[in-house]
Amino acid sequence: MSKTLMKAMNFDQNKKIDSAYQNNCGDCELCTHTVNRRRVRVDSEEILAIENIIQSHTQAEKSQIIYKTGQPFTHLFTVHSGMFKSIHTNNKGEERIVEIFIPGQVMGFDGIRDGRYKTTVKAIHSGSYCIIPYQQLNELAFKHKAIQDRLLKMMSEKILQFEISHSEFNAKQKLVHFIQGVSELYYSRGFSAKQFPFPVSQRDLANHLGLAEETLSRTFAKLKKDDVLMLKDHQITIFDLDALDDILNT
Amino acid sequence: MSKTLMKAMNFDQNKKIDSAYQNNCGDCELCTHTVNRRRVRVDSEEILAIENIIQSHTQAEKSQIIYKTGQPFTHLFTVHSGMFKSIHTNNKGEERIVEIFIPGQVMGFDGIRDGRYKTTVKAIHSGSYCIIPYQQLNELAFKHKAIQDRLLKMMSEKILQFEISHSEFNAKQKLVHFIQGVSELYYSRGFSAKQFPFPVSQRDLANHLGLAEETLSRTFAKLKKDDVLMLKDHQITIFDLDALDDILNT
């Protein structure tokens, strides 16, 4: 691992990468919901049954593929540490990064519909993830209402996110909206909303946001010049959280 | 109802509006899935239990609101005839048409996550819809695995649709992609893929696609000039289905 990335991950003498920006078991989307912008555990004994079927903390190297488009859908995955990306390939062969995942998030929902993954998921940098056999989860959901509800609510949440992100945005707003979303996610899990690791390359981010690499670079430059936020050494620093809202409401 | 709209709805001496482009009970997304581009009934006795909790065929006048942002989430709805639109209002107060629904589709999934609808749904023109009490459906899903699976698969399908629609498109491709989607939906339900009612105003469609009204108008004009498709009297006619793919793959 490079020095800058270590720094990005908040690596120092006291904190190891995996203990800093990681997700504790029981704190992922499966077992928590958002109350007042914070993730809190769902108050249900049954839901802990999930822990028994999860295979925890599998390591992934940079660019390692977790699952591929077309493969039989067998598992859901949660991010334990690091960041992952899901990629959709259209019939022109162009790749589009559909989602970028941080610790605690669940990956693989698009495979449920017909039993095949419809995207490819890769590790952005080295990280770790948990493996959830879907069939077992599905059976648990049929035994425990709380789990069934959690599953349905997670998917409903994802649908809502997509609905909202369809809004009209210019380049600056697209970027700010994305950063704000990640900031909220980190905050909801007890990390700083103003500073967090960001190992995503600008190429990937530009692709995800539907912008040219050059436009994204220029947009970052403007936001830094205006003292709104900064990307340095694979770490985002937000100087002015309120300014983010202002930009989105212009 | 206006004369042109009657025509659009295929209204003549022999066919009533409601019998032409309507959805038969048991043929909506809840009870069918897609096999070879066609909707077929899910082979399961239990799933018919849904019919017992559905309240069928409620009339809706043009612009009638089915549910509103912020209201407690109590029901899902399926379109029986006509078209409906879901609207999301951002914090600038701007309205964005998130989805446009045709007969057989289910509305209201975004309310599951926290018990409140997050969008507003309105009838585009007069139509009819069915009402499904969510709590009862939820309990049925807990009793019958087939129903639980159907629910999860429907939501997975919707997630996939959003993921894919995030692709990079120019104005022409946005329009063609949308029309192709509607065409597929009609086809999958046994109607013509080449000609179907289209009561959506260009203002609404432009809003939905994230285009200016003028750009949409010019795009329709180009597609007509190139003998690809035509919008007339609230009816879409596709001259060349293959051309749609060509446009999307350019």
Add this chain to the structure above:
DNA sequence: CGGCTGTTTGATGAGTGTCAACGAATGTGG
């Protein structure tokens, strides 16, 4: 040190939003 890969900067043009005006279609009230 040299070769990648990722990022930045500048110049240019295509696509699309905006403004303005008009025409067509639809709805309303007398």
Add this chain to the structure above:
DNA sequence: CCACATTCGTTGACACTCATCAAACAGCCG
């Protein structure tokens, strides 16, 4: 059923954002 008002769609001129192309620069790796 007609006259008017209103909404909806079309067309042209123009401005602006952003993609594209080209090239240089910076960081990282062997």
